[in-house]
Amino acid sequence: MNASEFRRRGREMVEYVAGYLEAIERRQVYPSVEPGYLRPLLPSCAPQEPDTFEEIMEDVEKIIMPGVTHWNSPYFFAYFPTGNSFPSILADMLCGAIGCIGFSWAASPACTELEMVMMDWLGKMLQLPDAFLVERGGEGGGVIQGSASESTLISLLAARTKATWRLQAASPGLTKAAIQEKLVAYCSDQAHCSVERASLVGGVRLKTIPSDDKFAMRAAALQKALEEDKAAGLIPFFVVVTLGTTSCCSFDRLSEVGPLCDKEGLWLHVDAAYAGSAFICPEFRHLLDGVEFVDSFNFNPHKWLLVNFDCSAMWVKNRTDLTGAFKLDPVYLKHRHQASGFITDYRHWQLPLGRRFRSLKLWFVFRMYGVTGLQAYIRKHVGLAREFESAVRGDARFEVCAEVVLGLVCFRLKGSNELNEALLEKINATKKIHLVPCHLRDQFVLRFAICSSVVNSSHVQLAWEHIRGLATDLLRAGPEPKAALAEIKS
Ligand SMILES: *Cc1c(COP(=O)(O)O)cnc(C)c1O
Numbered sequence: 317m318n319a320s321e322f323r324r325r326g327r328e329m330v331e332y333v334a335g336y337l338e339a340i341e342r343r344q345v346y347p348s349v350e351p352g353y354l355r356p357l358l359p360s361c362a363p364q365e366p367d368t369f370e371e372i373m374e375d376v377e378k379i380i381m382p383g384v385t386h387w388n389s390p391y392f393f394a395y396f397p398t399g400n401s402f403p404s405i406l407a408d409m410l411c412g413a414i415g416c417i418g419f420s421w422a423a424s425p426a427c428t429e430l431e432m433v434m435m436d437w438l439g440k441m442l443q444l445p446d447a448f449l450v451e452r453g454g455e456g457g458g459v460i461q462g463s464a465s466e467s468t469l470i471s472l473l474a475a476r477t478k479a480t481w482r483l484q485a486a487s488p489g490l491t492k493a494a495i496q497e498k499l500v501a502y503c504s505d506q507a508h509c510s511v512e513r514a515s516l517v518g519g520v521r522l523k524t525i526p527s528d529d530k531f532a533m534r535a536a537a538l539q540k541a542l543e544e545d546k547a548a549g550l551i552p553f554f555v556v557v558t559l560g561t562t563s564c565c566s567f568d569r570l571s572e573v574g575p576l577c578d579k580e581g582l583w584l585h586v587d588a589a590y591a592g593s594a595f596i597c598p599e600f601r602h603l604l605d606g607v608e609f610v611d612s613f614n615f616n617p618h619k620w621l622l623v624n625f626d627c628s629a630m631w632v633k634n635r636t637d638l639t640g641a642f643k644l645d646p647v648y649l650k651h652r653h654q655a656s657g658f659i660t661d662y663r664h665w666q667l668p669l670g671r672r673f674r675s676l677k678l679w680f681v682f683r684m685y686g687v688t689g690l691q692a693y694i695r696k697h698v699g700l701a702r703e704f705e706s707a708v709r710g711d712a713r714f715e716v717c718a719e720v721v722l723g724l725v726c727f728r729l730k731g732s733n734e735l736n737e738a739l740l741e742k743i744n745a746t747k748k749i750h751l752v753p754c755h756l757r758d759q760f761v762l763r764f765a766i767c768s769s770v771v772n773s774s775h776v777q778l779a780w781e782h783i784r785g786l787a788t789d790l791l792r793a794g795p796e797p798k799a800a801l802a803e804i805k806s
Contacts, residue, residue, distance in 0.1 A: 317369075325369050332373070333405065337388060341775070345391040346750045349383045385750070390771035393779060394752040396562070396590045397697075397723070397767040401622040407680035408624055411673040418671050419663035422651035428660055431460055431675035438617070438629055438678065441596040441687055445608045448631040456633040459665040460674045464589035465510035467614035467630040470638065470667065472501060472514045472554055475583030475611070477641035479553040496520060500545050503556040504533035504568055508587060511556050521550070531566035531718060531756065533557065535576045542580060554583045557610075559603060560591025563754040563763070564718035564726045567591070567603055574609030586613045592629070593620035594698070594722050597691045603721070611637065620697070620723070621690060622769065623677045632665075639664040697723040697766040700776050704764055707780045713787060717756055723766040726756065729787055733760035742786045749779045 317325065357379045387398045418427030435458025436451045446452035461467045480495050499520045503511045504527045515522035523545070525537045542552050555577050557568040570586065577584040586607065592615020594600040607613060614630040617623040632638055643664045663669055685693070701723045708714045708727045717726040728736045737760055740753050754761050764779075 345389040346747045390768040390775040391749040394750045399618045399623040403680040403684040404624045404677045407676040420661040421659045427673045434675040434678040458631045461628040462626045469514040471585040471612040472518045474641040475554040498551040501554040506561040533568035535572035559588035565724040570606035574606035583611045588615040700766045725764040726761045736760045
């Protein structure tokens with residue numbers, strides 16, 4: 317493909333993408349394919365001679381699209397949103413074209429410098445303390461990671477190194493292995509599974525702290541675990557606070573856990589993967605109160621800030637905590653500006669060497685929407701969640717299972733778990749809308765997350781009518797109608 321064909325195909329592709337997103341609600345949100353559907357539809361080897369672009373695009377529509385779950389459909393209410401917007405798609409295209417691998421300042425100065433400035437812009441939108449902002453002379457700064465899971469892992473590894481060095485300085489005879497064996501990380505019983513994954517990869521123990529009746533981790537419960545573990549000769553070193561849990565969007569009490577971690581000298585990481593985007597609105601910023609106690613903080617603009625995957629924003633209060641833990645300087649990566657002090661070599665802030673020019677996506681989105689536009693977007697989603705919540709509360713057969721703070725509503729039919737499992741199965745089998753469940757304590761709960769960038773009140777109302785209708789059918793003739801009805805009436 318030469319440049320002139322690229323121009324033509326590029327226009328065609330933009331046309332295809334615009335058409336796809338414009339008409340996405342006419343596609344079935346969840347595919348009707350069985351596992352292994354695709355292999356028989358593809359040749360068993362790559363073509364010896366080239367195919368044409370038309371042939372490829374025909375196959376996209378014929379064999380790929382039928383197997384796609386349409387995350388951007390306004391009938392998609394599963395998981396959490398995936399960010400999407402036309403400015404971000406265009407920026408991603410430019411990122412692909414530049415194709416620099418910006419591991420150091422010298423490897424592509426604009427890639428590093430735009431990222432530093434965008435992370436300051438975003439940090440200011442969230443009113444982060446000065447320590448996190450490069451422009452304000454903070455010791456810390458921001459970096460774009462690929463995912464929240466990576467951010468948690470990196471924080472845990474940096475905290476592990478810091479704790480190990482501190483203990484070895486105090487008792488030079490101690491080996492790394494002897495220390496590591498005793499290190500303990502903590503999170504609430506509502507934390508994302510990526511925290512457990514980080515502890516497995518990092519080779520340290522993880523203890524889960526029972527959350528309170530609002531599914532929040534409280535300082536008293538954490539303190540109790542810390543005392544027990546210290547008494548048993550273990551070494552607490554790392555705590556993850558979740559702001560906006562994946563199951564029900566509950567918020568650990570950062571403003572009480574923060575001072576405790578500070579007093580105990582523990583690294584405090586905040587995982588706000590979904591909820592973090594909302595903190596750009598003054599009315600939700602209080603949910604981040606206590607961030608001054610945090611060592612590392614992360615959220616995903618690729619979830620709820622109109623930026624396409626991947627773009628996970630992470631800040632540290634002290635950049636040497638990261639760069640000290642991971643720095644290696646082979647001669648082929650050295651450059652003459654690295655000693656200047658103003659320069660960030662982002663490879664020391666992350667696990668891989670290579671990195672994309674992802675800050676372009678932030679830059680395009682911030683400029684094309686403005687902070688006001690982004691705030692309006694968050695508020696629209698929260699408003700739609702409230703609308704769904706009041707519809708659920710208006711039907712006595714249903715209950716809302718957790719406080720609705722942002723764009724997620726957890727609800728269920730009053731009755732058994734089996735009844736609710738049957739309801740979810742019916743919902744997902746008809747494929748008009750798509751939802752996923754969660755467990756809250758021992759209850760099976762349906763999650764309704766406002767996801768699409770084009771979802772509006774009419775989609776939410778249609779979804780609710782659909783759910784109500786299926787519930788009525790189920791209660792009339794379901795797998796356990798008598799027991800279910802008896803439970804509901806009691
Ligand atoms: C979505 C989510 C994650 C995982 O995000 P990735 O970027 O896919 O790793 C982690 N924590 C919470 C609370 C989440 O909601």
